[in-house]
Amino acid sequence: MARQTGVLHFAGMTQRQKKEVARPGETVALPALVHTSHQTAVLAPDFGSAPALCLRAAYSYPQVKRLDFGKITPQTVDFFKSVVGEAAVVTDQDDLLFYNEDQMRKYRGQSSLCVKPKTTQQVSEIVKYCHEHRLALVPQGGNTGLVGGSVPVFDEIVLSLSGMNKIRSFDHTSGILKADAGVILENADNFLAENGYIFPLDLGAKGSCHIGGNVAANAGGLRLLRYGSLHGSVLGLEVVLPDGTVYDSMNALRKDNTGYDLKQLFIGSEGTLGVITGVSILCPARPKAVNIAFLGLESYEAVQSTFKRARAELCEVLSAFEFMDRQSQWQAKRFLKTPHPLAQDDPDVDVPEYPFYVLIETSGSCKEHDDAKLETFLESIMEDGTVADGVVSQDESQLRTLWTWREGISEASNMDGGVYKYDVSLPLPVMYDLIEVLRARLDEHGLRSLSDASKPVVDVVGYGHIGDGNVHVNVVVREYNKTVEKCLEPYVYQWISDHHGSISAEHGLGFQKKNYIGYSKSAVEIALMKDIKSKFDPQGIMNPYKYL
Structure with a gap:
């Protein structure tokens, strides 16, 4: 690698100056939770309160009670097998762990059923059945989310899109790609690379995440500075609505000024308004x-x-x-x-x-x-x-x-035991102030030390996308700790609100941030969102307990 040392210098180095710089609501009710500080938690089944849990340590979550949804029966399982085939219905508890547990190992639901359709028609039949029997379901892509939005809270049916992984079409002239929602992001980008194009989104989880999940979360990533957000790149969507109706706007038009742009409602909706099954997206030349x-x-x-x-x-x-x-x-x-x-x-x-x-x-x-x-x-x-x-x-x-x-x-931030992640937007002049403020606050409470293992917090690290005002704040901890959480929340959200920022820049709300949306949205905005949710999903079966 060519070296820069005071002036452009492509070979060798000169002496450079060095400066000494020090290195760096409601309460939780977990059912029958037994833990030790660095061991896996054990959870006894109990649908009376939220089963979400944090591994390796006790954690604090909002009190949640199971809503009056229907229960899965043998007839339910038989029907889904008749739709997708026996091999695409998962009921084994060991196999279900992947679908029940989030990537951060903070949240684990108790679903006893995962269905993996391969076509939009199959998704429609599944969702229609759930609508008729008031069965709650969770649409799931690659399960790489960081806010607990892609896993069950109780016994919701997991609807995995992993079987819908086909490229439908690609226009070599316009660069418009049409694909199933379950196509892995890296696979889509590799396909485009062979044709001289690039996917307008890049994430660290690209080897696992699905493009449908990316759209549902309105993922930002490393290419946003150059190519903008998915609200601009996505040209059309295919979505199965909560009653099983298929909304099809999989057009390839960059201009369509006829009526409301309904697809925008589903971008960033986190599976609460419907199941995205297809994506039409404009891809730039590589x-x-x-x-x-x-x-x-x-x-x-x-x-x-x-x-x-x-x-x-x-x-x-x-x-x-x-x-x-x-x-x-x-x-x-x-x-x-x-x-x-x-x-x-x-x-x-x-x-x-x-x-x-x-x-x-x-x-x-x-x-x-x-x-x-x-x-x-x-x-x-x-x-x-x-x-x-x-x-x-x-x-x-x-x-x-x-x-x-x-x-x-x-990934490195998880090495010590755990990490509290805050993905926020702030005006550039004050963006890094948040990291310094949190370090000072944790120090004041005697919670942070690089070397003292008795302190729960190792350090606070900051990094992110200067180009779009997005900072990732990682509070690296030796174990998840209620005292640390109380020190951080809601303080961090209030500070962000006071400085005209957003509590979620690109990770979404999910389960983790749903109760804090008021720090970024007004009462009028929240009421309108709830009205939209009620209109699309009056029974509330789509990804319940999340978002709003």
């Missing part, structure tokens, strides 16, 4: 030249200045601008176990002592043009001291390596 610069900076103000100048000077080729604090890089270092990009020549340094790091990606159609623009930009910000150090990728392998230091943070 860039032929991609560069990555990985930079070290001395302050958050320098991060903002670098972003402002990158937008102006890199403009049409700027495709990603990610920031990371030193604490997040320290977490990633423990997970990746490889030399840090800015410490390749100093094996004694785990992570260089810059408080902030930035990853800039450019992508375009002409390598010489893009290289020249990036080189000019880097020379400028290095010479005036905005950036202290940096490297530039020289090939595809180095490009992927640099991305791992951003994408590996999330």
Whole structure:
């Protein structure tokens, strides 16, 4: 990787200055929960209160009681087998664990039935039956969500879209892809790559998440700066409504100004208004030249200045601008176990002592043009001291390596025992203040220490998408702890509201944040959302206990 040290320098390095920087509602009722601090919880069946639980430690959840939905009977199972076949109906308790438990291992439902249809017609028959018998169901994609939105709370039927995994069509001229909702994001992108196009969304979970789930959650990801949100990319949807009716707007039109744009209601609805079964999406041409610069900076103000100048000077080729604090890089270092990009020549340094790091990606159609623009930009910000150090990728392998230091943070944050994740939007000037405020608050309560194992919190790390004002706050803990949770919530949501932010930038509301929506939405907005939910799903069978 080419090195930047004060001036553009593609071979070797010069002495660089180093600065010493210190390293970094209601109450819960869990049914028959037995735990030890680092062991798996044991849950006795009890439908009287919420079965959601956190593994490895006791946790606090809103009090929830099972609503008056129908119960699964042998006749229910037989009917679903007649629709999808016996092999596509899961009733074994061990096999059901994957569908009952979320990725973070915080929430576990008690569903005794998972159905895996392969066609929209099968989904329609399943949902119609549930409607007629008032059976609650949870649409589930790759189950990679982070707010408990894709797993049951009680005994809801899991409707897995994993069997709907076909590419329906692709227009090589317009770049419009039509596909089943259960197509894995990485598979869709690989298909498009073979045809010279790119999926307008990229996530760390791309190897598991489904494009239908991405749309249902309105996922943001790493390409939003360049390609915008799914509200702009999605051209049409196929959705099975709560009564089994199929809403089909799988058109390939970029312009259709006839009436309400109903598909927008389902983008970000988290399975509460219907089951997305098909997606029509506009995909851009795949860039032929991609560069990555990985930079070290001395302050958050320098991060903002670098972003402002990158937008102006890199403009049409700027495709990603990610920031990371030193604490997040320290977490990633423990997970990746490889030399840090800015410490390749100093094996004694785990992570260089810059408080902030930035990853800039450019992508375009002409390598010489893009290289020249990036080189000019880097020379400028290095010479005036905005950036202290940096490297530039020289090939595809180095490009992927640099991305791992951003994408590996999330998984690395789980290494100590657990993590409280807050995915929020804030105005750029105050975005990093939230991390500093939370560190100070946890210190005031005597809860945080890097070295003292008796303290429940290891550290607070911050990273995210500067390009769209989205910061990921990871409170790394040795175990989930009620005292920590009470210290964090609702304080963190009130702080975000006071600073005109959103409590969820891209992960959604799910089960975790449903009771806090009032910190981001007005009473009028919430009432309108409830009216829409009631109109589409008057029985409330679609993904209950979530969202609203």
